[in-house]
Amino acid sequence: MISTALTDLWYGFGVALEPHNLMWCFIGVLVGNMVGVLPGMGPLATISILLPLTFGIKPVGAILMLSGVFYGAQYGGAICSILLNLPCHPPHAVTCLDGFPLTKQGRGGAALGITVISSFVGASWGITEMIFLSPVLVQVALKFGPAEICSLMLLGLLAGSTLARGSPLKGVAMTIVGLLLGIVGSDIETGTPRFTFGIPNLFDGIEIVALALGLFGIAEFMKSVNQLSEVDTKYSHVKFKDLRPSREEIRRAWPAMLRGTLIGSLCALIPGTGPTIASFVSYATEKKISKTPELFGTGMIEGVACPEASTHSSVQGDFIPTMSLGIPGDAVMALILGALMIQGIVPGPQLISEHPDIFWGLVASFWIGNIILVILNVPMIGLWVKLLTIPYRYLYPSALFFVCIGVYSTNNDMFQVGETIFVGLIGYLLLLLDFHPAPILLGFVLGPRFEENFRRAMLISRGDALVFIKHPISAVFVGLCVVLIVAQIYVRLRKPKALITELQLNADPNAVAPVEP
Amino acid sequence: MFQTLLRKRDFYAGGLMVLLGLGVTLNATTYTTGTLMHMGPGMFPFILGIVLTFVGILIFGTALATPLGEDEHILPRNKEWRGWGCILAGPVLFIILGEFFGMVAGTFACVFVSALGDREATLKSSFWLAAGVTFFGVLIFSYVLQLPFPMFRWGR
Numbered sequence: 268m269i270s271t272a273l274t275d276l277w278y279g280f281g282v283a284l285e286p287h288n289l290m291w292c293f294i295g296v297l298v299g300n301m302v303g304v305l306p307g308m309g310p311l312a313t314i315s316i317l318l319p320l321t322f323g324i325k326p327v328g329a330i331l332m333l334s335g336v337f338y339g340a341q342y343g344g345a346i347c348s349i350l351l352n353l354p355c356h357p358p359h360a361v362t363c364l365d366g367f368p369l370t371k372q373g374r375g376g377a378a379l380g381i382t383v384i385s386s387f388v389g390a391s392w393g394i395t396e397m398i399f400l401s402p403v404l405v406q407v408a409l410k411f412g413p414a415e416i417c418s419l420m421l422l423g424l425l426a427g428s429t430l431a432r433g434s435p436l437k438g439v440a441m442t443i444v445g446l447l448l449g450i451v452g453s454d455i456e457t458g459t460p461r462f463t464f465g466i467p468n469l470f471d472g473i474e475i476v477a478l479a480l481g482l483f484g485i486a487e488f489m490k491s492v493n494q495l496s497e498v499d500t501k502y503s504h505v506k507f508k509d510l511r512p513s514r515e516e517i518r519r520a521w522p523a524m525l526r527g528t529l530i531g532s533l534c535a536l537i538p539g540t541g542p543t544i545a546s547f548v549s550y551a552t553e554k555k556i557s558k559t560p561e562l563f564g565t566g567m568i569e570g571v572a573c574p575e576a577s578t579h580s581s582v583q584g585d586f587i588p589t590m591s592l593g594i595p596g597d598a599v600m601a602l603i604l605g606a607l608m609i610q611g612i613v614p615g616p617q618l619i620s621e622h623p624d625i626f627w628g629l630v631a632s633f634w635i636g637n638i639i640l641v642i643l644n645v646p647m648i649g650l651w652v653k654l655l656t657i658p659y660r661y662l663y664p665s666a667l668f669f670v671c672i673g674v675y676s677t678n679n680d681m682f683q684v685g686e687t688i689f690v691g692l693i694g695y696l697l698l699l700l701d702f703h704p705a706p707i708l709l710g711f712v713l714g715p716r717f718e719e720n721f722r723r724a725m726l727i728s729r730g731d732a733l734v735f736i737k738h739p740i741s742a743v744f745v746g747l748c749v750v751l752i753v754a755q756i757y758v759r760l761r762k763p764k765a766l767i768t769e770l771q772l773n774a775d776p777n778a779v780a781p782v783e784p
Numbered sequence: 785m786f787q788t789l790l791r792k793r794d795f796y797a798g799g800l801m802v803l804l805g806l807g808v809t810l811n812a813t814t815y816t817t818g819t820l821m822h823m824g825p826g827m828f829p830f831i832l833g834i835v836l837t838f839v840g841i842l843i844f845g846t847a848l849a850t851p852l853g854e855d856e857h858i859l860p861r862n863k864e865w866r867g868w869g870c871i872l873a874g875p876v877l878f879i880i881l882g883e884f885f886g887m888v889a890g891t892f893a894c895v896f897v898s899a900l901g902d903r904e905a906t907l908k909s910s911f912w913l914a915a916g917v918t919f920f921g922v923l924i925f926s927y928v929l930q931l932p933f934p935m936f937r938w939g940r
Binding site: 671 | 794800805811816818822825826836842843846872874876896913917
């Protein structure tokens with residue numbers, strides 16, 4: 268088995284090193300790193316803006332680029348957290364706790380150096396996990412019938428909406444809204460237009476780009492306008508030679524890095540617990556097993572190494588269920604899956620055998636991309652620090668233009684731009700009511716396949732709704748769903764104090780921590 | 785009792801979901817529901833609508849069960865009417881001006897107006913930002929990517 272995996276990987280490197288693909292991968296990680304550094308821009312908005320531009324290129328290049336944006340942004344986000352104490356990206360919110368004190372002590376460069384090393388270690392482990400685990404998962408998943416797929420999707424949706432940040436109940440509500448939005452358009456079997464309100468432009472359904480850019484573009488801009496304070500860059504003069512951590516720091520960071528990697532890879536296996544949860548859990552663990560827990564928060568290098576390693580190992584691990592089962596764990600994965608579907612590729616367990624170039628090319632590109640990122644980050648750190656100072660008032664109007672033109676270019680149709688504005692307004696209202704819009708995208712992408720499999724399962728079972736618990740594999744998934752719900756209710760009713768504080772941290776990672784004078 | 789309920793965010797959140805759920809359920813009945821074995825196009829939305837209503841009631845229930853939180857204002861403390869207005873007006877102008885006068889006018893108006901949404905923005909700074917974005921935007925999208933969207937046009 269190992270030899271086949273290695274041969275496939277070799278083939279993947281061949282694909283990823285083709286000049287075109289290499290170029291797209293480079294562009295992806297470069298753009299990702301850039302938006303990761305810029306306060307107020309996220310990977311979600313960026314991937315959605317770039318999505319229409321990938322229609323013209325081959326599927327492999329498109330996927331390599333969009334994935335590159337995602338993991339590239341994680342590298343950039345760490346810079347923002349450590350040097351500015353700004354948790355621009357939720358996964359890096361905990362890195363601020365120890366990263367910024369280190370910066371104030373003049374060790375910000377070393378913290379960044381450790382971050383780059385831990386990111387690479389974490390990512391490498393995540394990729395290895397993907398190489399060996401995905402084919403195994405596929406072997407199992409290929410035996411699934413419609414009933415099993417349906418219950419698995421239910422589990423994925425439930426986990427994705429309840430384990431993410433915010434109230435689980437509201438997460439479920441948003442998932443259902445997403446499923447409903449996925450219904451809009453002509454019915455697959457009968458062609459009946461549903462929820463189109465007589466507008467012909469909606470017969471093909473809602474455009475995923477319009478939905479994503481409305482929710483994560485316009486709604487986010489409305490939330491952040493005039494809210495981001497001027498960044499304070501007086502500590503953030505880091506030069507190339509500052510990046511080298513001392514021997515003592517490496518000695519202390521090394522075990523923390525490995526523990527973080529392990530936690531991240533475990534979190535990646537549970538759908539719905541993306542990098543954010545992984546980094547919080549690993550920071551808490553590291554603090555618990557440390558001999559000097561009271562020093563955490565004052566600039567412990569372990570407190571930087573551990574969450575960063577786990578973020579990256581979980582980011583790469585997130586691709587496992589997405590690519591091998593066709594079930595995304597979070598909104599970014601849902602977008603990447605959406606990009607695959609736009610290219611005419613059906614996601615699911617058959618993806619690896621039908622499109623080995625995409626899967627193995629992607630795996631290989633992860634390594635290439637991570638190496639490019641290390642090269643980009645280490646010597647060019649001065650440039651990234653300069654980027655931090657671009658004020659938001661120049662950023663969002665330019666981004667709005669990219670939103671408009673991006674949505675327009677999907678179909679060369681102004682109707683989609685209007686759709687985006689509408690979605691953005693609704694998305695902002697939902698944000699104000701404490702709903703997190705990410706599960707909407709999850710539901711939207713899975714919706715049509717969920718309905719199709721649901722109908723097929725019922726047809727095969729001749730209308731017997733109990734089919735989902737009669738098939739053993741499906742019953743396990745349904746059982747897990749029940750366990751998940753019961754556990755959530757139990758946790759809510761007991762309300763241990765620690766969990767509440769952690770949830771609050773989770774719920775509000777976008778709150779910009781005050782810059783200390 | 786009722787007064788405090790009216791001030792809770794979850795009251796409106798739950799209410800909105802109940803309304804949406806009911807609306808979807810009612811709308812779904814206008815399509816063929818079919819039987820469980822041969823489901824029509826209306827069945828799936830019908831089920832989802834009922835579940836959404838139920839979840840909405842649960843959210844509503846949590847509003848009843850929990851004490852009034854500290855920050856229950858739906859609108860943020862600083863109301864950014866100008867910011868919100870400008871951000872929404874930008875894309876609207878992009879549609880109108882883009883449709884009738886072409887890409888350059890649409891882009892310029894979109895960036896210019898949305899940039900005015902920031903408190904520190906001045907007419908001059910917004911103008912230069914809009915000019916810059918228009919220049920590079922046209923360069924990228926018209927020349928490099930060959931987007932079929934004329935730079936200038938008059939009427940439709």
